[in-house]
Amino acid sequence: MDNARPSARSLSSEARLSPLRGSGERVLVFFLCLLFASVFAVHAQNGIEIRRNQVGSSPSQEKVVVVEGINPQGKIKVTTPTGKTLKPAAIRAAVSPWSGKQRYVVDLGQLTATGRYRISIGHQQCDLLVTERPYQVIAKASLRLFYLIRSGVAIELGEEYNRPVGHPDTHVLVHPSAATEQRPAGTVISSPYGWYDAGDYNKYVVNSAFSIGLILAAYEQQRDYFTALSTDIPESGNQTSDLLDEMMFNLRWLLTMQDPDDGGVYHKLTTPNFEGFIMPTACRQPRCVVAKSVTASLDFAAVMADAARHLAPYQHDYPEFCYQATAAAELAYQWAKAHPDAFYHQEQLRDPAISTGAYGDRNARDEFFWAASALYRLTRKPYYLDEAKQFLPSRFSTPSWANVAALGTFEWLAEGKTSELYAPQLSQLLAYCENAVQDVDSSCFQSPFGNKPRDFGWGCLAENCCCQAFVLLLADKLQGTTAYRRYALQNVDYLLGRNATGYCYVTGFGDKSPLHPHHRISAADTVEKPFPGMLVGGPNPGQQDRIAGNLTYPSNYPDESYLDATESYASNEIAINWNASLVALLCWLDALK
Numbered sequence: 001m002d003n004a005r006p007s008a009r010s011l012s013s014e015a016r017l018s019p020l021r022g023s024g025e026r027v028l029v030f031f032l033c034l035l036f037a038s039v040f041a042v043h044a045q046n047g048i049e050i051r052r053n054q055v056g057s058s059p060s061q062e063k064v065v066v067v068e069g070i071n072p073q074g075k076i077k078v079t080t081p082t083g084k085t086l087k088p089a090a091i092r093a094a095v096s097p098w099s100g101k102q103r104y105v106v107d108l109g110q111l112t113a114t115g116r117y118r119i120s121i122g123h124q125q126c127d128l129l130v131t132e133r134p135y136q137v138i139a140k141a142s143l144r145l146f147y148l149i150r151s152g153v154a155i156e157l158g159e160e161y162n163r164p165v166g167h168p169d170t171h172v173l174v175h176p177s178a179a180t181e182q183r184p185a186g187t188v189i190s191s192p193y194g195w196y197d198a199g200d201y202n203k204y205v206v207n208s209a210f211s212i213g214l215i216l217a218a219y220e221q222q223r224d225y226f227t228a229l230s231t232d233i234p235e236s237g238n239q240t241s242d243l244l245d246e247m248m249f250n251l252r253w254l255l256t257m258q259d260p261d262d263g264g265v266y267h268k269l270t271t272p273n274f275e276g277f278i279m280p281t282a283c284r285q286p287r288c289v290v291a292k293s294v295t296a297s298l299d300f301a302a303v304m305a306d307a308a309r310h311l312a313p314y315q316h317d318y319p320e321f322c323y324q325a326t327a328a329a330e331l332a333y334q335w336a337k338a339h340p341d342a343f344y345h346q347e348q349l350r351d352p353a354i355s356t357g358a359y360g361d362r363n364a365r366d367e368f369f370w371a372a373s374a375l376y377r378l379t380r381k382p383y384y385l386d387e388a389k390q391f392l393p394s395r396f397s398t399p400s401w402a403n404v405a406a407l408g409t410f411e412w413l414a415e416g417k418t419s420e421l422y423a424p425q426l427s428q429l430l431a432y433c434e435n436a437v438q439d440v441d442s443s444c445f446q447s448p449f450g451n452k453p454r455d456f457g458w459g460c461l462a463e464n465c466c467c468q469a470f471v472l473l474l475a476d477k478l479q480g481t482t483a484y485r486r487y488a489l490q491n492v493d494y495l496l497g498r499n500a501t502g503y504c505y506v507t508g509f510g511d512k513s514p515l516h517p518h519h520r521i522s523a524a525d526t527v528e529k530p531f532p533g534m535l536v537g538g539p540n541p542g543q544q545d546r547i548a549g550n551l552t553y554p555s556n557y558p559d560e561s562y563l564d565a566t567e568s569y570a571s572n573e574i575a576i577n578w579n580a581s582l583v584a585l586l587c588w589l590d591a592l593k
């Protein structure tokens with residue numbers, strides 16, 4: 001992707017080729033410099049930023065922009081698609097708690113007619129699109145991304161992103177940490193397909209299962225929408241929905257990650273070290289499965305149980321799967337019960353040592369809760385209900401790969417009012433929602449997300465911003481209300497540009513979106529643009545990549561600590577769990593129409 005950056009090298013060589021000789025040229029350059037200086041001065045003096053959702057809003061959605069660098073009172077103008085000029089409905093000031101920047105939250109009023117509105121303050125202007133289904137295209141792209149990152153198959157429907165088969169994973173070694181009598185170290189197993197996890201090429205059970213689990217939770221709430229959604233994938237012609245087909249592509253791989261002899265599930269399939277920024281076909285490191293873990297086994301059990309339930313009507317396309325997945329899920333749960341302390345300790349692995357993503361987690365209560373809940377729903381065995389009750393969460397928190405309790409909560413909420421866990425789980429969820437929207441009216445960007453330092457961190461745009469919005473939509477649906485939708489949409493506005501950096505954080509959308517995500521294929525292929533529809537991790541004041549990558553972040557403020565550079569894995573990587581939350585949120589919104 002280097003060629004997408006303004007190249008300092010080419011500028012300096014041009015300068016060398018055109019030395020200034022005559023005095024006429026000098027005069028010309030002098031005037032040119034003056035011109036540039038004056039243009040630059042207007043810009044610097046201006047310093048005005050209008051931050052807004054760069055993708056679009058629906059007619060009923062509130063229309064808010066945030067202005068920085070000037071008090072827009074009396075200066076901001078809205079021109080409607082038919083050329084009328086309007087004044088905003090209200091303006092309030094807000095100061096960033098971190099940078100002290102003065103901002104103005106401008107309520108543009110009810111712009112319900114569709115079309116392109118022009119917002120201007122002096123010479124500074126931007127457009128706001130109002131359209132009936134603003135998230136239709138981006139929602140589909142967020143799901144289609146999973147096709148583009150399939151491993152072990154040629155990508156043939158990706159247009160400019162087509163590529164030959166990489167990582168067939170038919171020759172995968174059993175690492176000493178995973179060795180058993182039946183499968184000693186060095187045993188070769190086949191473990192093909194599945195999605196690449198993120199910017200890297202490894203396949204991790206915890207994160208894979210979580211991603212599918214979250215998407216299936218959304219599927220269960222918006223089944224008709226997802227059933228009709230076509231993403232133009234090789235399976236589009238079969239009788240199963242494209243969403244379930246895409247999940248199956250990863251589920252088939254997941255099945256191979258279970259040790260058939262004891263039911264335990266390998267934590268991940270990985271190379272010893274991360275590969276360089278090369279295409280899949282150029283990768284040469286050996287691939288291996290490592291230690292079985294309690295968290296991987298439980299996440300596997302949960303997602304297999306869910307998948308067995310949802311795929312039951314589609315056995316024609318996937319014969320045997322439901323039966324296989326049910327047996328695999330129960331076996332994995334038994335293994336976890338017998339090995340409750342089998343946490344993944346990457347630092348203990350030798351021959352070879354492993355340095356790739358750990359997905360380490362030293363608490364499996366939430367995984368037990370999700371798995372037991374999912375298995376109860378599939379099998380109706382009272383044992384799993386008792387198990388779920390033993391691992392009830394004490395409060396609701398948004399779902400993440402490390403804390404999957406919310407996925408258990410979603411199971412009971414989908415199960416319905418007749419289940420005894422429905423009411424207590426709903427009240428936890430509602431308490432969370434009430435709290436989440438508390439600060440919106442004094443916030444800098446008129447959104448529930450982004451007002452506390454802990455909102456920001458590795459993967460925050462997914463785990464905190466998208467998942468929070470998803471939960472708000474769910475709360476509405478369960479209660480038959482629409483009150484929380486407004487807040488969910490505010491997080492979408494934040495994600496798509498109304499924020500402290502002015503980035504629309506989904507690749508390929510908006511007028512300022514990441515061009516250099518930490519994503520190996522996007523960086524190594526010959527296409528200048530990154531894959532479309534990828535959500536980046538986002539502002540992360542932890543800056544864990546700063547020293548190793550020798551990076552200079554533009555800011556240390558929590559909400560501005562973001563760097564659109566390939567090297568920035570802590571703020572600019574992409575990942576399946578993050579895109580899963582984008583799918584869950586945007587598809588839901590598109591389903592509401």
Ligand code: 9MR
Pocket residue numbers: 197198199200356357358359458459569573574575
């Ligand atoms: O999403 C993960 C984040 O919560 C952790 O803080 C981080 C460091 O352990 O790892 C993230 O997951 C990465 C994984 O380990 C390897 N593939 C890329 C993932 C996204 O950065």
